[in-house]
Amino acid sequence: MEEFDTIVGSVTPREKSPTVDIYQNTVGLAxxxxxxxxxxxxxxxxxxxxxxxxxxxxxxxxxxxxxVIFTHKEE
Incomplete structure (x- = not known):
């Protein structure tokens, strides 16, 4: 997924560990x-x-x- 590298480069890193990386979408990417x-x-x-x-x-x-999991919080 070529688009993946673009997304990771645009989101804010929140947590990195040997098993999981978590990024926050602070720019409203789809x-x-x-x-x-x-x-x-x-x-x-x-x-x-x-x-x-x-x-x-x-x-x-x-x-x-x-x-890879994209989360959508319920409002």
């Missing part, structure tokens, strides 16, 4: 899966468990062997 603005981009580099504290819709995909 989700490549549903074309709606997303809240966070989560890149799971290894099998991991996510503890999400809010109800949200997600758009999952993959990029270079990693699971």
């Amino acid at each position: 989700c490549p899966a549903c074309d709606e603005p997303f809240d966070d981009l989560i890149v799971c580099k290894e099998l991991t468990r996510l503890n999400l504290s809010e109800r949200m819709d997600i758009c999952p995909t993959t990029h270079e062997g990693s699971t």
